[in-house]
Amino acid sequence: MEIEDATLALSALGQSTRLSVFRLLVEAGPEGVPAGGIAGALSLPGATLSFHLKELSAAGLVEGEQRGRSIRYRARFETMNALIEFLTRNCCGGDTSRCAPREKSC
Template identity: 80%
Template sequence: MEIKDATLALSALGQATRLSVFRLLVEAGPEGRMAGDIAEALSLPGATLSFHLKELSAAGLIRGEQLGRCIRYSADFRRMADLIAFLTRNCCGGDSAQCAPVAGRKAEATAPPARARSIR
């Protein structure tokens, strides 16, 4: 992925509604969700959702598949993986073991910082 493509993708995800739509589609997996289901799940008017879906599609982060009169949207997992790879390229000075996602790190990242005890 080139920096221009990464900038476009990050810009699309840098808006709260679009990020919510993308996360919903990631959760749905390869099967995706119908546009009406997305609108209902996020309490969005159709026109608003359409605008955000267009932006995510233009960034290459989602795909739409016409099914009769409806459209089913799904996340483009390859594009998402390319973006993550771009963001983590040369991470930790090339020692990828230091920055590889680990399930246990989630708890560490959300835990409050330990307080140092004062010795009197």
């Protein structure tokens, strides 16, 4: 990932509704969620959700697949992982043990 793509992705995620949609899709995994399920889970009107999905899609963060009369959306994990890699590429001068995410304790 290059800086232009990272800027586009971060800009898309920099809006609270889009971040909520993306997190919901990440949690759902590769199966994704139908548009109606996203709208219901986040209490969003269809037109509002469409606008935000269009922005996330343009940034390469989500993709939709037509299934019958509905569209199922899923996170594009390869883009998410590329963004994380871009953000941490030269972390701590290459000593990734100093800046790797810490494990949560339950």
